[in-house]
Amino acid sequence: MFQIVSDSSCDLSAKQLEEAGIAVVPFYITLDGNRYLKEGADLSVQDFYEYCVQHPECYPKTSMPSVQDYIEAFTPYLKEGKDILCYCITKLFSGSVNSASTARDLLKEAYPEREIRVVDSTLVTGLLGLFLLELSSYAKAGHSLQETFEKGEEIRKSAAIYFTTENLYYLAKGGRIGKLTELAIRSLNIRPLICFKTGELHPIGVSRGRQNSFDKVIEIARKEIKKQKLNLSDYTYGYGWGYDREEAEPFFHQIRSLFKEIFGAVPDFVQVQIGATIGVHTGPYPVGFGFIKKASPEINK
Secondary structure (H helix, E strand, O other), rough: OOEEEEEOOOOOOOHHHHHHHOEOOOEEEOOOOOEEEOOOOOHHHHHHHHHHHHHHOOOEEEEHHHHHHHHHHHHHHHOOOEEEEEOOOOOOOOHHHHHHHHHHHHHHOOOOOOOOOEEOOOOOOOHHHHHHHHHHHHHHOOOOOHHHHHHHHHHHHOEEEEEEOOOHHHHHHOOOOHHHHHHHHHOEEEEEEEEEOOOEEEEEEEEEEEEHHHHHHHHHHHHHHHHOOOOOOOOOEEEEEEOOOOHHHHHHHHHHHHHHHHHHHHHHEEEEEOOOHHHHHOOOEEEEEEEEOOHHHOOOO
């Protein structure tokens, strides 16, 4: 028996985590630069976005889970006689995997008979969430830790997400782009279009206006679905939003219409509220669409 563990950057809801049997270790969020709150436990994702909307000049930050956080998360399962398979946010975004690895090393002496495998998922936000849901289903079908790990290595390479956000303010505040570039783009009402795949962020264009940014992401999704020859039954699809679910609904309607057009059917999209780990870089209004190959299509019908 083994337990799947991740950090809260996977952005799955409490209900999704409970149903899948996945444990998470929270990231920390600071709104004022002084007090750090546990994501989900001390501060909900919605309250985080509410603060950002009400304080538009603020720049919240996140901090990775500590070694002690992972020790406390792992220990109860080890005491139950379970091994652990832990997937962390891509190391390009955070050192969460380092904290988990150190916790593993410190626990080895006390639990030498247990396996604690810590893995850099190379994924982030809803993509990590989709990945974990697939591995949870695969493990529940009776597969071992090693088999589940091997399946994860296979399917994570297929994951991609395409998204847009309101502006580049938060990216500029974080030093991700030049301030003058951000001010110029902001003054022109231009929205960035971004893709995350193969473990990295890739700029894929800009658009002017919110609806136009939705249209462009949809068009990119159309091209990628055809280019990669995706089919309806072998992939899991999801879409996500930040602060305002209702504001993002036109985009989700377009995604559903796109699938109806291409496949003649609409899948059950996994719905994810994008959390603070990415929200501190995108601001309150990220919206996107992602997919990953199913771990075992026959058990996901």
